[in-house]
Amino acid sequence: MIKLNYRNADAKVVGNDNGLDIQGEFTAYQDKISEIIKNLNQCKDKPNQWLQWMNLGYNEETLWYVKEYAAMIKGRFENVLVLGIGGSALGGMAMTEALLKPYWNLLSEEQRDGMPRIFFLDNIDPDTMTGLLDFLDLSKTLVNVITKSGSTAETMSQFMIVKDRLEKELGDNYRYNIVATTDKRTGILRQIAEQEGYKTFVVPDDVGGRFSVFSAVGLLPMALVGIDIDAVVNGIKDMDLALKNTDIKENIAAQNALIHYLMDTKKGKNMSVMMPYSSRLKYVSDWYVQLWAESLGKNKDNEGNDVHVGPTPIKALGATDQHSQIQLYNEGPNNKIINFIRVENFDNILEIPNIFEYTGINYLAGKTINRLMNAEADSTRVALADYERPTVTISIPKVDAYNLGQLLYMFEVQTAIAGALYNINTFNQPGVEQAKNYTYALMGRAGYEESANMLQERMITV
Protein backbone atom coordinates (compact mmCIF):
# COMPACT_ATOMS: atom_id res chain seq x y z
CA MET A 1 0.00 0.00 0.00
CA ILE A 2 0.93 3.62 -0.41
CA LYS A 3 2.45 5.16 2.71
CA LEU A 4 2.52 8.65 4.17
CA ASN A 5 5.41 9.90 6.28
CA TYR A 6 4.55 13.15 8.09
CA ARG A 7 7.52 13.32 10.46
CA ASN A 8 8.88 16.45 8.79
CA ALA A 9 5.64 18.34 9.36
CA ASP A 10 5.98 17.84 13.10
CA ALA A 11 7.12 20.63 15.42
CA LYS A 12 9.80 18.30 16.77
CA VAL A 13 11.53 18.49 13.38
CA VAL A 14 10.62 21.91 11.94
CA GLY A 15 10.01 23.86 15.15
CA ASN A 16 6.87 25.16 16.85
CA ASP A 17 6.31 28.09 14.49
CA ASN A 18 6.24 25.89 11.41
CA GLY A 19 5.29 22.42 12.57
CA LEU A 20 2.38 20.76 14.33
CA ASP A 21 2.06 18.60 17.39
CA ILE A 22 0.81 15.94 15.02
CA GLN A 23 -0.10 13.21 17.49
CA GLY A 24 -1.81 15.79 19.70
CA GLU A 25 -3.79 17.13 16.75
CA PHE A 26 -4.74 13.62 15.66
CA THR A 27 -6.19 13.04 19.12
CA ALA A 28 -7.92 16.43 19.21
CA TYR A 29 -9.51 15.95 15.77
CA GLN A 30 -10.29 12.23 16.04
CA ASP A 31 -14.02 12.72 16.64
CA LYS A 32 -14.37 15.33 13.91
CA ILE A 33 -12.49 13.17 11.40
CA SER A 34 -14.49 10.11 12.33
CA GLU A 35 -17.72 12.04 11.78
CA ILE A 36 -16.51 13.30 8.37
CA ILE A 37 -15.53 9.82 7.19
CA LYS A 38 -18.79 8.28 8.37
CA ASN A 39 -20.74 11.09 6.74
CA LEU A 40 -18.97 10.66 3.39
CA ASN A 41 -19.64 6.93 3.39
CA GLN A 42 -23.24 7.32 4.49
CA CYS A 43 -24.06 10.00 1.93
CA LYS A 44 -22.26 8.55 -1.06
CA ASP A 45 -25.36 6.84 -2.43
CA LYS A 46 -27.68 9.78 -1.89
CA PRO A 47 -28.57 11.99 -4.88
CA ASN A 48 -27.22 15.55 -5.21
CA GLN A 49 -24.36 14.98 -2.79
CA TRP A 50 -21.81 14.77 -5.63
CA LEU A 51 -20.22 11.77 -3.97
CA GLN A 52 -20.81 9.19 -6.70
CA TRP A 53 -17.06 9.26 -7.41
CA MET A 54 -16.73 7.12 -4.27
CA ASN A 55 -18.67 4.36 -6.04
CA LEU A 56 -16.81 4.39 -9.35
CA GLY A 57 -14.42 1.61 -8.31
CA TYR A 58 -17.42 -0.68 -7.90
CA ASN A 59 -19.11 0.12 -11.19
CA GLU A 60 -18.74 -3.28 -12.86
CA GLU A 61 -21.07 -2.30 -15.68
CA THR A 62 -18.97 0.62 -16.89
CA LEU A 63 -15.83 -1.45 -16.55
CA TRP A 64 -17.38 -4.17 -18.68
CA TYR A 65 -18.65 -1.80 -21.40
CA VAL A 66 -15.35 0.04 -21.61
CA LYS A 67 -13.37 -3.19 -21.92
CA GLU A 68 -15.82 -4.61 -24.46
CA TYR A 69 -15.58 -1.51 -26.66
CA ALA A 70 -11.78 -1.35 -26.37
CA ALA A 71 -11.56 -5.03 -27.37
CA MET A 72 -13.97 -4.52 -30.26
CA ILE A 73 -12.02 -1.71 -31.87
CA LYS A 74 -8.56 -3.10 -31.10
CA GLY A 75 -6.30 -2.89 -34.13
CA ARG A 76 -8.61 -0.54 -36.05
CA PHE A 77 -6.96 2.79 -35.22
CA GLU A 78 -3.41 4.09 -35.18
CA ASN A 79 -4.25 7.03 -32.94
CA VAL A 80 -6.63 8.06 -30.20
CA LEU A 81 -7.37 11.77 -30.00
CA VAL A 82 -9.00 12.94 -26.77
CA LEU A 83 -10.88 16.24 -26.88
CA GLY A 84 -11.67 17.68 -23.46
CA ILE A 85 -10.46 20.18 -20.90
CA GLY A 86 -10.04 20.40 -17.10
CA GLY A 87 -11.57 17.41 -15.36
CA SER A 88 -12.44 15.90 -18.72
CA ALA A 89 -8.78 15.64 -19.73
CA LEU A 90 -6.41 15.83 -16.76
CA GLY A 91 -7.20 12.43 -15.21
CA GLY A 92 -6.70 10.58 -18.50
CA MET A 93 -3.51 12.53 -19.14
CA ALA A 94 -2.14 11.77 -15.68
CA MET A 95 -2.93 8.06 -15.89
CA THR A 96 -1.72 7.45 -19.45
CA GLU A 97 1.47 9.48 -18.99
CA ALA A 98 2.26 7.48 -15.86
CA LEU A 99 1.31 4.03 -17.10
CA LEU A 100 2.31 3.86 -20.76
CA LYS A 101 5.88 3.24 -21.77
CA PRO A 102 7.71 6.59 -21.77
CA TYR A 103 7.68 8.41 -25.14
CA TRP A 104 4.77 6.18 -26.16
CA ASN A 105 3.80 8.21 -29.21
CA LEU A 106 7.32 7.98 -30.60
CA LEU A 107 7.46 4.18 -30.38
CA SER A 108 6.83 1.90 -33.35
CA GLU A 109 3.58 -0.03 -33.58
CA GLU A 110 5.44 -3.17 -32.59
CA GLN A 111 6.95 -1.48 -29.54
CA ARG A 112 3.43 -0.34 -28.60
CA ASP A 113 2.20 -3.95 -28.89
CA GLY A 114 -0.16 -2.85 -31.67
CA MET A 115 -1.85 -0.29 -29.43
CA PRO A 116 -2.61 3.22 -30.73
CA ARG A 117 -0.78 6.42 -29.91
CA ILE A 118 -2.71 8.82 -27.71
CA PHE A 119 -3.02 12.62 -27.90
CA PHE A 120 -4.92 14.99 -25.62
CA LEU A 121 -5.96 18.23 -27.24
CA ASP A 122 -6.69 19.90 -23.92
CA ASN A 123 -6.19 23.47 -25.05
CA ILE A 124 -7.34 25.63 -27.92
CA ASP A 125 -4.09 27.14 -29.08
CA PRO A 126 -4.63 27.53 -32.86
CA ASP A 127 -0.97 26.75 -33.58
CA THR A 128 -0.70 23.53 -31.60
CA MET A 129 -4.13 22.42 -32.82
CA THR A 130 -3.17 23.02 -36.42
CA GLY A 131 0.16 21.26 -35.86
CA LEU A 132 -1.49 18.19 -34.41
CA LEU A 133 -4.27 18.02 -36.98
CA ASP A 134 -1.78 18.40 -39.83
CA PHE A 135 0.20 15.51 -38.41
CA LEU A 136 -2.61 13.08 -37.60
CA ASP A 137 -4.14 10.86 -40.25
CA LEU A 138 -7.72 11.39 -39.11
CA SER A 139 -8.99 8.39 -41.07
CA LYS A 140 -6.89 6.21 -38.74
CA THR A 141 -7.80 8.15 -35.59
CA LEU A 142 -10.47 7.44 -33.01
CA VAL A 143 -11.73 10.72 -31.55
CA ASN A 144 -12.97 10.56 -27.95
CA VAL A 145 -14.80 13.81 -27.22
CA ILE A 146 -15.38 14.23 -23.48
CA THR A 147 -17.55 16.86 -21.85
CA LYS A 148 -19.93 16.40 -18.96
CA SER A 149 -21.92 19.56 -19.66
CA GLY A 150 -21.83 18.91 -23.39
CA SER A 151 -21.28 22.56 -24.15
CA THR A 152 -17.83 23.70 -22.94
CA ALA A 153 -16.64 26.16 -25.58
CA GLU A 154 -13.06 24.84 -25.80
CA THR A 155 -14.08 21.20 -26.22
CA MET A 156 -17.00 21.83 -28.53
CA SER A 157 -14.99 24.13 -30.80
CA GLN A 158 -12.25 21.49 -31.02
CA PHE A 159 -14.92 18.93 -31.80
CA MET A 160 -16.53 21.05 -34.52
CA ILE A 161 -13.20 21.44 -36.30
CA VAL A 162 -12.29 17.77 -36.01
CA LYS A 163 -15.75 16.49 -36.95
CA ASP A 164 -15.83 18.72 -40.02
CA ARG A 165 -12.46 17.41 -41.18
CA LEU A 166 -13.39 13.81 -40.46
CA GLU A 167 -16.62 14.10 -42.44
CA LYS A 168 -14.87 15.71 -45.38
CA GLU A 169 -12.34 12.90 -45.40
CA LEU A 170 -14.51 9.89 -44.64
CA GLY A 171 -17.98 10.88 -45.81
CA ASP A 172 -20.82 9.25 -43.94
CA ASN A 173 -18.53 6.73 -42.26
CA TYR A 174 -16.94 9.48 -40.19
CA ARG A 175 -19.23 8.64 -37.24
CA TYR A 176 -17.40 5.35 -36.61
CA ASN A 177 -14.29 7.39 -35.74
CA ILE A 178 -16.08 9.20 -32.92
CA VAL A 179 -16.90 8.13 -29.40
CA ALA A 180 -18.54 10.67 -27.09
CA THR A 181 -18.38 10.66 -23.30
CA THR A 182 -21.01 12.95 -21.83
CA ASP A 183 -24.05 13.24 -19.56
CA LYS A 184 -26.59 10.42 -19.78
CA ARG A 185 -29.54 12.64 -20.75
CA THR A 186 -28.77 16.32 -21.06
CA GLY A 187 -26.43 18.62 -22.95
CA ILE A 188 -25.78 19.56 -26.55
CA LEU A 189 -23.23 16.80 -27.13
CA ARG A 190 -25.72 14.15 -25.99
CA GLN A 191 -28.23 15.57 -28.45
CA ILE A 192 -25.71 15.62 -31.31
CA ALA A 193 -24.46 12.10 -30.48
CA GLU A 194 -27.99 10.73 -30.64
CA GLN A 195 -28.85 12.52 -33.85
CA GLU A 196 -25.65 11.46 -35.59
CA GLY A 197 -25.41 7.97 -34.12
CA TYR A 198 -22.09 8.04 -32.25
CA LYS A 199 -21.02 5.41 -29.81
CA THR A 200 -21.38 7.01 -26.36
CA PHE A 201 -20.25 6.55 -22.78
CA VAL A 202 -21.71 8.24 -19.75
CA VAL A 203 -20.31 10.70 -17.24
CA PRO A 204 -22.39 9.53 -14.28
CA ASP A 205 -24.73 11.82 -12.35
CA ASP A 206 -23.28 13.46 -9.27
CA VAL A 207 -19.66 13.09 -10.38
CA GLY A 208 -17.87 16.40 -10.93
CA GLY A 209 -15.25 16.74 -13.67
CA ARG A 210 -12.26 16.74 -11.35
CA PHE A 211 -13.55 13.59 -9.60
CA SER A 212 -14.35 11.74 -12.85
CA VAL A 213 -11.04 10.03 -13.67
CA PHE A 214 -12.35 6.58 -12.68
CA SER A 215 -15.54 6.87 -14.72
CA ALA A 216 -15.53 6.31 -18.50
CA VAL A 217 -13.92 9.79 -18.71
CA GLY A 218 -10.57 8.30 -17.67
CA LEU A 219 -11.13 4.56 -18.00
CA LEU A 220 -11.95 4.66 -21.71
CA PRO A 221 -8.77 6.46 -22.87
CA MET A 222 -6.78 4.14 -20.60
CA ALA A 223 -8.40 0.99 -22.00
CA LEU A 224 -8.03 2.16 -25.61
CA VAL A 225 -4.25 2.16 -25.24
CA GLY A 226 -4.12 -1.14 -23.38
CA ILE A 227 -3.79 -0.06 -19.74
CA ASP A 228 -4.96 -2.72 -17.31
CA ILE A 229 -8.05 -0.99 -15.94
CA ASP A 230 -8.94 -4.01 -13.79
CA ALA A 231 -5.72 -3.38 -11.87
CA VAL A 232 -6.58 0.33 -11.57
CA VAL A 233 -9.96 -0.56 -10.13
CA ASN A 234 -8.42 -3.07 -7.69
CA GLY A 235 -6.17 -0.26 -6.44
CA ILE A 236 -9.17 2.03 -5.92
CA LYS A 237 -11.10 -0.65 -4.05
CA ASP A 238 -8.22 -1.54 -1.72
CA MET A 239 -7.60 2.12 -0.97
CA ASP A 240 -11.31 2.73 -0.43
CA LEU A 241 -11.40 -0.07 2.10
CA ALA A 242 -8.37 1.34 3.93
CA LEU A 243 -9.83 4.84 3.94
CA LYS A 244 -13.11 3.71 5.48
CA ASN A 245 -11.16 3.39 8.71
CA THR A 246 -12.39 6.18 10.97
CA ASP A 247 -9.27 6.03 13.16
CA ILE A 248 -7.12 8.90 11.91
CA LYS A 249 -3.97 7.09 13.00
CA GLU A 250 -4.76 4.45 10.36
CA ASN A 251 -6.15 6.67 7.58
CA ILE A 252 -3.54 8.41 5.41
CA ALA A 253 -6.06 10.55 3.49
CA ALA A 254 -7.44 11.93 6.76
CA GLN A 255 -3.92 12.50 8.07
CA ASN A 256 -2.76 14.46 5.05
CA ALA A 257 -6.03 16.42 4.86
CA LEU A 258 -5.77 17.43 8.52
CA ILE A 259 -2.08 18.28 8.29
CA HIS A 260 -2.71 20.52 5.25
CA TYR A 261 -5.74 22.14 6.86
CA LEU A 262 -3.91 22.92 10.10
CA MET A 263 -0.77 24.05 8.31
CA ASP A 264 -2.92 26.57 6.44
CA THR A 265 -5.16 27.72 9.27
CA LYS A 266 -2.67 27.62 12.17
CA LYS A 267 0.77 28.01 10.62
CA GLY A 268 0.16 30.21 7.59
CA LYS A 269 1.21 27.56 5.05
CA ASN A 270 -1.39 28.43 2.47
CA MET A 271 0.43 26.79 -0.45
CA SER A 272 0.65 23.09 -1.15
CA VAL A 273 3.40 21.91 -3.46
CA MET A 274 3.07 18.55 -5.20
CA MET A 275 6.52 17.27 -6.13
CA PRO A 276 6.84 13.72 -7.42
CA TYR A 277 10.32 12.36 -7.96
CA SER A 278 9.24 10.62 -11.15
CA SER A 279 8.76 12.17 -14.58
CA ARG A 280 5.99 9.67 -15.22
CA LEU A 281 3.99 11.30 -12.43
CA LYS A 282 4.37 14.81 -13.81
CA TYR A 283 0.74 15.09 -14.87
CA VAL A 284 -0.45 13.64 -11.57
CA SER A 285 0.62 17.04 -10.21
CA ASP A 286 -1.44 18.83 -12.86
CA TRP A 287 -4.43 16.70 -11.95
CA TYR A 288 -3.89 17.29 -8.22
CA VAL A 289 -3.59 21.05 -8.74
CA GLN A 290 -7.03 21.14 -10.35
CA LEU A 291 -8.55 18.84 -7.74
CA TRP A 292 -7.22 20.87 -4.82
CA ALA A 293 -7.80 24.32 -6.35
CA GLU A 294 -11.33 23.90 -7.68
CA SER A 295 -12.47 21.91 -4.66
CA LEU A 296 -11.06 24.03 -1.85
CA GLY A 297 -10.92 27.56 -3.27
CA LYS A 298 -14.28 28.96 -2.15
CA ASN A 299 -15.62 32.31 -1.00
CA LYS A 300 -18.50 31.06 1.18
CA ASP A 301 -18.66 28.41 3.86
CA ASN A 302 -21.57 26.01 4.24
CA GLU A 303 -23.48 28.56 6.30
CA GLY A 304 -23.07 31.24 3.63
CA ASN A 305 -20.44 33.30 5.48
CA ASP A 306 -17.70 35.00 3.46
CA VAL A 307 -14.53 33.00 4.05
CA HIS A 308 -12.34 33.12 0.90
CA VAL A 309 -10.43 29.97 1.79
CA GLY A 310 -8.24 27.59 -0.14
CA PRO A 311 -4.57 26.69 -0.13
CA THR A 312 -2.86 27.40 -3.45
CA PRO A 313 -1.58 24.20 -5.09
CA ILE A 314 1.71 24.32 -6.96
CA LYS A 315 3.23 21.71 -9.22
CA ALA A 316 6.88 20.83 -9.15
CA LEU A 317 8.96 17.93 -10.41
CA GLY A 318 11.87 16.27 -8.66
CA ALA A 319 14.74 16.38 -9.32
CA THR A 320 14.25 18.98 -12.10
CA ASP A 321 12.76 21.68 -9.87
CA GLN A 322 15.52 21.39 -7.32
CA HIS A 323 17.31 23.56 -9.85
CA SER A 324 14.41 25.95 -10.20
CA GLN A 325 11.98 26.24 -7.28
CA ILE A 326 13.84 24.82 -4.28
CA GLN A 327 15.83 27.99 -3.69
CA LEU A 328 12.53 29.78 -3.08
CA TYR A 329 11.15 26.95 -0.96
CA ASN A 330 14.25 26.85 1.26
CA GLU A 331 14.86 30.55 1.71
CA GLY A 332 11.78 32.45 0.54
CA PRO A 333 8.59 32.93 2.54
CA ASN A 334 7.89 29.99 4.83
CA ASN A 335 4.30 29.64 3.59
CA LYS A 336 4.26 26.19 1.99
CA ILE A 337 3.85 22.55 2.77
CA ILE A 338 5.58 20.32 0.27
CA ASN A 339 4.33 16.87 -0.72
CA PHE A 340 7.06 14.63 -2.03
CA ILE A 341 6.07 11.52 -3.94
CA ARG A 342 8.78 8.92 -3.75
CA VAL A 343 8.80 5.85 -6.01
CA GLU A 344 10.39 2.92 -4.17
CA ASN A 345 11.04 0.75 -7.22
CA PHE A 346 11.44 2.06 -10.75
CA ASP A 347 10.81 -0.33 -13.65
CA ASN A 348 14.38 0.04 -14.85
CA ILE A 349 17.71 0.10 -13.09
CA LEU A 350 20.19 2.37 -14.82
CA GLU A 351 23.81 2.10 -13.82
CA ILE A 352 26.25 4.95 -14.31
CA PRO A 353 29.38 3.65 -16.05
CA ASN A 354 32.93 4.15 -14.83
CA ILE A 355 34.27 6.18 -17.76
CA PHE A 356 35.99 9.22 -16.21
CA GLU A 357 38.16 7.50 -13.64
CA TYR A 358 40.48 10.31 -12.66
CA THR A 359 37.95 13.11 -12.43
CA GLY A 360 35.83 14.67 -9.73
CA ILE A 361 32.68 12.99 -11.05
CA ASN A 362 34.01 9.49 -10.55
CA TYR A 363 32.06 9.18 -7.28
CA LEU A 364 28.96 8.64 -9.47
CA ALA A 365 30.44 5.64 -11.28
CA GLY A 366 28.96 2.29 -10.42
CA LYS A 367 25.97 3.89 -8.67
CA THR A 368 22.53 3.81 -10.22
CA ILE A 369 20.38 6.68 -11.47
CA ASN A 370 17.70 5.15 -9.24
CA ARG A 371 19.86 5.72 -6.17
CA LEU A 372 20.68 9.24 -7.31
CA MET A 373 16.98 10.08 -7.77
CA ASN A 374 16.00 8.94 -4.30
CA ALA A 375 19.12 10.46 -2.76
CA GLU A 376 18.00 13.78 -4.26
CA ALA A 377 14.53 13.39 -2.73
CA ASP A 378 16.04 12.56 0.66
CA SER A 379 18.61 15.33 0.60
CA THR A 380 16.02 17.94 -0.41
CA ARG A 381 13.68 16.79 2.35
CA VAL A 382 16.47 17.11 4.93
CA ALA A 383 17.61 20.49 3.57
CA LEU A 384 14.03 21.77 3.80
CA ALA A 385 13.82 20.51 7.39
CA ASP A 386 17.05 22.37 8.19
CA TYR A 387 15.31 25.54 7.02
CA GLU A 388 12.26 24.58 9.13
CA ARG A 389 10.09 24.00 6.03
CA PRO A 390 7.42 21.32 6.56
CA THR A 391 7.14 18.41 4.15
CA VAL A 392 5.29 15.12 3.92
CA THR A 393 6.42 12.15 1.85
CA ILE A 394 4.05 9.83 0.04
CA SER A 395 5.80 6.59 -0.95
CA ILE A 396 4.48 4.39 -3.69
CA PRO A 397 5.97 0.92 -4.20
CA LYS A 398 6.09 1.36 -8.00
CA VAL A 399 4.39 3.24 -10.82
CA ASP A 400 1.80 0.74 -12.01
CA ALA A 401 -1.94 0.60 -12.62
CA TYR A 402 -2.77 -0.74 -9.16
CA ASN A 403 -0.74 1.88 -7.28
CA LEU A 404 -1.95 4.75 -9.47
CA GLY A 405 -5.55 3.71 -8.74
CA GLN A 406 -4.68 3.88 -5.05
CA LEU A 407 -2.83 7.18 -5.29
CA LEU A 408 -5.43 9.19 -7.18
CA TYR A 409 -8.29 7.81 -5.13
CA MET A 410 -6.39 8.66 -1.95
CA PHE A 411 -6.04 12.27 -3.14
CA GLU A 412 -9.77 12.43 -3.92
CA VAL A 413 -10.72 11.30 -0.42
CA GLN A 414 -8.10 13.62 1.09
CA THR A 415 -9.67 16.53 -0.80
CA ALA A 416 -13.18 15.62 0.35
CA ILE A 417 -12.02 15.45 3.98
CA ALA A 418 -10.12 18.75 3.68
CA GLY A 419 -13.24 20.40 2.23
CA ALA A 420 -15.28 19.18 5.19
CA LEU A 421 -12.66 20.59 7.59
CA TYR A 422 -12.86 23.96 5.83
CA ASN A 423 -16.66 23.63 6.05
CA ILE A 424 -17.10 24.52 2.38
CA ASN A 425 -18.83 22.94 -0.63
CA THR A 426 -16.00 20.83 -2.07
CA PHE A 427 -17.91 19.79 -5.15
CA ASN A 428 -19.14 22.95 -6.82
CA GLN A 429 -17.14 25.40 -8.99
CA PRO A 430 -19.04 28.68 -9.36
CA GLY A 431 -15.82 30.49 -10.22
CA VAL A 432 -15.25 28.21 -13.21
CA GLU A 433 -18.85 28.51 -14.31
CA GLN A 434 -18.65 32.31 -14.22
CA ALA A 435 -15.67 32.34 -16.60
CA LYS A 436 -17.43 29.81 -18.85
CA ASN A 437 -20.55 31.97 -18.97
CA TYR A 438 -18.56 35.10 -19.81
CA THR A 439 -16.90 33.19 -22.66
CA TYR A 440 -20.30 32.11 -24.00
CA ALA A 441 -21.43 35.74 -23.83
CA LEU A 442 -18.37 37.08 -25.62
CA MET A 443 -18.69 34.46 -28.34
CA GLY A 444 -22.34 35.38 -28.95
CA ARG A 445 -24.18 32.35 -27.53
CA ALA A 446 -27.96 32.82 -27.50
CA GLY A 447 -29.34 33.54 -24.04
CA TYR A 448 -26.22 35.38 -22.90
CA GLU A 449 -26.99 38.75 -24.55
CA GLU A 450 -27.34 40.65 -21.29
CA SER A 451 -23.96 39.44 -20.03
CA ALA A 452 -22.46 40.27 -23.42
CA ASN A 453 -23.60 43.91 -23.18
CA MET A 454 -22.35 44.21 -19.63
CA LEU A 455 -18.99 42.67 -20.59
CA GLN A 456 -18.54 45.01 -23.57
CA GLU A 457 -18.86 47.95 -21.15
CA ARG A 458 -16.69 46.37 -18.45
CA MET A 459 -13.93 45.51 -20.92
CA ILE A 460 -13.37 49.19 -21.62
CA THR A 461 -12.43 49.81 -18.01
CA VAL A 462 -11.14 46.44 -16.78
Ligand code: PA5
Ligand atom coordinates in the same frame (compact mmCIF):
# COMPACT_ATOMS: atom_id res chain seq x y z
O1 PA5 B 1 -13.89 19.90 -12.64
C1 PA5 B 1 -14.68 20.52 -13.34
O2 PA5 B 1 -15.90 20.51 -13.12
C2 PA5 B 1 -14.20 21.33 -14.54
O3 PA5 B 1 -12.83 21.43 -14.59
C3 PA5 B 1 -14.69 20.65 -15.81
O4 PA5 B 1 -14.19 19.34 -15.87
C4 PA5 B 1 -14.24 21.42 -17.05
O5 PA5 B 1 -14.67 22.75 -16.97
C5 PA5 B 1 -14.80 20.77 -18.31
O6 PA5 B 1 -16.19 20.69 -18.21
P1 PA5 B 1 -17.02 19.73 -19.15
O7 PA5 B 1 -16.65 18.34 -18.83
O8 PA5 B 1 -18.44 20.05 -18.82
O9 PA5 B 1 -16.66 20.10 -20.54
